[in-house]
Amino acid sequence: MTSTNTAKNIAEQAAAIATRYLAAWDELDASRRRARIVEVFTPDAVYLDPMARSAGHDGLDAMIGAVQQQFAGLRFRLHGKQDGHNNVVRFSWTLGAEGAEPVAHGTDVVVVADDGRISSVTGFLDALALPA
Numbered sequence: 467m468t469s470t471n472t473a474k475n476i477a478e479q480a481a482a483i484a485t486r487y488l489a490a491w492d493e494l495d496a497s498r499r500r501a502r503i504v505e506v507f508t509p510d511a512v513y514l515d516p517m518a519r520s521a522g523h524d525g526l527d528a529m530i531g532a533v534q535q536q537f538a539g540l541r542f543r544l545h546g547k548q549d550g551h552n553n554v555v556r557f558s559w560t561l562g563a564e565g566a567e568p569v570a571h572g573t574d575v576v577v578v579a580d581d582g583r584i585s586s587v588t589g590f591l592d593a594l595a596l597p598a
């Protein structure tokens with residue numbers, strides 16, 4: 467993406483941006499996860515939700531790895547419609563085992579840099595049931 471992208475272009479790309487984002491969260495192989503993080507996020511990307519805050523590729527990698535350990539065996543899935551305008555994309559997600567009720571769902575708002583990577587994430591948890 468370039469800075470000449472219109473609001474319509476980001477709206478058309480919202481699903482792809484959200485899909486790439488969740489693929490980074492779901493990648494279990496450490497080296498492939500790191501490659502996805504570099505592909506999806508700017509080097510100085512910032513992440514903020516009610517339970518976590520991190521920044522940069524190292525911080526994001528450590529945070530995603532910790533979440534994967536806490537919620538082992540669970541996967542993220544897009545939920546509902548993804549939308550966007552200007553350089554902002556909003557989407558909802560669920561976290562759960564295949565065929566089971568999700569243990570969490572939320573909404574993330576991401577800011578997309580001129581190069582198409584995410585520069586910031588603000589996450590909201592709509593529901594969370596911590597595993598035993």
